[in-house]
Amino acid sequence: MIFAPVAIAxxxxxxxxxxxxxxxxxxxxxxRRELAAHGLDDATAQDSISWNHTxxxxxxxxxxxAPHEEVKIVRCTQGAIYDxxxxxxxxxxxxxxxxxxxxxxxxxxxxxxxxxxAHGFQTLVDRTEVYYQISTFYVPxxxxxxxxxxxxxxxxWPLPVSLINEKDLLWPAFPAPDKTPGA
Numbered sequence: 001m002i003f004a005p006v007a008i009a010x011x012x013x014x015x016x017x018x019x020x021x022x023x024x025x026x027x028x029x030x031x032r033r034e035l036a037a038h039g040l041d042d043a044t045a046q047d048s049i050s051w052n053h054t055x056x057x058x059x060x061x062x063x064x065x066a067p068h069e070e071v072k073i074v075r076c077t078q079g080a081i082y083d084x085x086x087x088x089x090x091x092x093x094x095x096x097x098x099x100x101x102x103x104x105x106x107x108x109x110x111x112x113x114x115x116x117x118a119h120g121f122q123t124l125v126d127r128t129e130v131y132y133q134i135s136t137f138y139v140p141x142x143x144x145x146x147x148x149x150x151x152x153x154x155x156x157w158p159l160p161v162s163l164i165n166e167k168d169l170l171w172p173a174f175p176a177p178d179k180t181p182g183a
Contacts (some may be wrong), residue, residue: 001034005113008087008099010114012038014073015107029110030073030133030140040112041067041071052123056162060120061086061146061153061171068142069115071135079128080104081121086146087154089116090145096174098153103130120148122157145171152176 002015016027027175028034034040050059061084064070083101086092100126103109113119121130145168148155152174 006099009094012112014110024068044133045137050131052128055095055126056159058125058148058161058164063118065142065144068139072113073133075110076103077129077131080124083121126132147171147176
């Protein structure tokens with residue numbers, strides 16, 4: 001596995017290293033030792049998939065509130081997505097920055113998303129499936145998010161939004177800094 005850091009502190013692109021022969025190839029997509037060697041959380045409590053019918057569908061920006069934060073490893077197993085993470089950690093050098101990566105069945109990339117980051121994506125083609133490995137069990141009451149088009153993050157989605165659910169449209173805007181004089 002090949003690990004490449006991205007603009008968000010603690011986030012990584014993970015590429016496979018295919019061992020090729022006449023049949024095709026074999027490649028590792030997850031390895032506890034390699035994750036640990038990069039100082040990454042290697043726990044997996046559950047795996048999930050997201051199936052999306054329509055190109056332009058947006059999901060996110062989602063995260064889990066403390067103490068139920070999640071590490072996620074996300075890959076696209078069918079189709080292609082424009083994957084987005086936003087750093088919500090006030091003490092992070094990349095606080096409020098976003099990072100985008102194209103994940104597709106063709107490039108077989110994964111994105112390691114550390115705790116304290118919001119995650120979302122837009123499908124680039126019809127019939128797209130996204131596979132998640134998640135470090136902790138989902139806690140519905142800890143579920144939170146911010147609007148996909150929040151100006152605080154400046155995300156340039158590549159396509160017009162064709163489909164988004166009402167819950168994602170109702171997430172609040174990211175809180176503006178306190179502008180009270182003397183604060």
